[in-house]
Amino acid sequence: RYPKLVAARVALSAADVDIFYKRFSKEAFWPTLHTFWERASFHEEHWNVFLDVNRRFAERAAAEAAEGAVIWIHDYNLWMVPAYLRELRPDLTIAFFHHTYFPSADVFNVLPWRRQIVGSLLQCDYIGFHIPRQAENFVDVARGVMPIETLEKVNCAPRFFTYGCAVGLEEMTSEIEVAGRRIGLGAHPVGLDLGRVQGALDDEAVQARIGELREELKGQKLVLSVERLDFTKGILEKLIAWETLLEENPELRGKVTLVTICVPAAQGMTIYDELQTQIEQTVGRINGRFAQIGWMPLQFFFRSVPFEQLVAYYAVADVMWITPLRDGLNLVAKEYVATQGKTGGCGVLVLSEFAGAAAELRGAILTNPHDPHELVTTCYLALTLSRDEARSRLAEAFDSVRYYDIALWGSEFMAAVRAHARGG
Structure with a gap:
């Protein structure tokens, strides 16, 4: 599928992966980046392993790269690679994309x-984030570490929300100078491979599954929730809101079902054990309270589901309920919009205003997942929205998802990197 792609391996032992990823990245950095610093645990010996792994990635990249090549580094797991790489190969253009949410300075600090991490990132020539708010948060963090001069700012509109959204921003910094070096900054929300969505929809097995799901629902409305097992995803808060919705609106009982697909954490990770127990207890309580003969208010699937099966669920869901407490972007929201758009649907997206996608997906109903009452009222609004308004909202969101696809994301990012390198 990728004939021009050549992969070079970086040898890591099982112990390296366990500490570097499952322990340190997920137990120290991940909670902090998503503003749950009280859940984080910091160990100096784990940091040393993290440094060693990053050094090995940098050494391999330095050995493989041609003279003056562009090196594109991805996400917080490789934060320290730029520092090592700049020392090894000063001729390279170093670009970094931060896929995960980047918090405000009072959290990141x-x-x-933090000083070593920021110092490494400032060895890059260009740094990209999903949305302007995250880029501006980085500038604030960096300013607390060393003197920084702002060289250029740009307006965030029209692509991004500037107000009415928790992660909206009117103006963002696009270029800074640090110790005589110019560093470019940009907002580049990752897009979808719409061909993959269309390919799934063209699959006869997927079409058969869509028919089966519609038969199973028998006229009931379907609210769909898809996320990984993670405290950042707001799963427990959403389940409690569903319980309240059924409690306060008895007319919905028997007429609407919530299907939650929860992908388990990687094997060997224990940070989510308590959350999983709480979720299982809540699911049991809700079904115990409201279940009727022939109707289950909540179907909870705790397993990984192939993309093709997800597309079948996307196609029949009346409401997509995505309410992370904090999220860098959230591609599931875009997958739902793309599926509905390609099938001529009029599904409604209810999206947390703390997800990066909220800054660009016009047409979504935004909600504050930290407000239990608002979670309930926005879900109810989505369930009772007129077809005309639902179709209009979906069309607006689909226009964005269709235009800003994954190919455009990659080409625009690399164009920005090269333009900055030329001084443009």
Whole structure:
């Protein structure tokens, strides 16, 4: 599928992966980045393993790269690669894309190694984030570490929300200078491979599954929720809101079902064990309270589901309920919009205003997942929205998802990197 792609391996032991990823990245950095610093645990010996792994990635990249090549580094797991790479190969153009949410300075500064991390990122020539708010948060963090001069700012409109959204921003910094070096910054929300969505919809097995789901629902409305097991995803808060919705609106009982697909954490990770127990207890309580003969208010699937099966659910869902407490972007929201758009649907997206996608997906009903009452009222609004308004909202969101696809994301990012390198 990718004939021009050549992969070079970086040898890591099972122990390296366990500490570097499952322990340190997920137990120190991940909670902090998503503003749950009280859940984070910091260990100096784990940091040393993290440094060693990043050094090995940098050494391999330095050995493989041609003279003057562009190196594109992805996400917080490789934060320290730019520092090592700049020392090894000063001729390279170093670009970094931060896929995960980047928090405000008062949160990020909790990290014991913030100075080293920021110092490494400032060795890049260009740094990209999903949305302007995250880029501006980085500038604030960096300004607290060393003197920074702002060289250029740009307006965030019209692509991004500037107000009415928790992660909206009117103006963002697009270029800074640090110790005589110019560094470009940009907002580049990752897009979808719409061909993959269309390919799934063209699959006869997927079409058969869509028919089966519609038969199973028998006229009931379907609210769909898809996320990984993670405290950042707001799963427990959403389940409690569903319980309240059924409690306060008895007319919905027997007429609407919530299907939650929860993908388990990687094997060997224990940070989510308590959350999983709480979720299982809540699911049991809700079904115990409201279930009727022939109707289950909540279907909870705790397993990984192939993309093709997800597309079948996307196609029949009347409401997509995505309410992370904090999220860098959220591609599931775009997958739902793309599926509904390609099938001529009029599904309604209810999206947390703390997800990066909320800054660009016009047409979604935004909600504050930290407000239990608002979670309930926005879900109810989505369930009772007129078909005309639902169709209009979906069309607006689909226009964005269809235009800003994954190919455009990659080409625009690399164009920005090269333009900055030329001084343009």
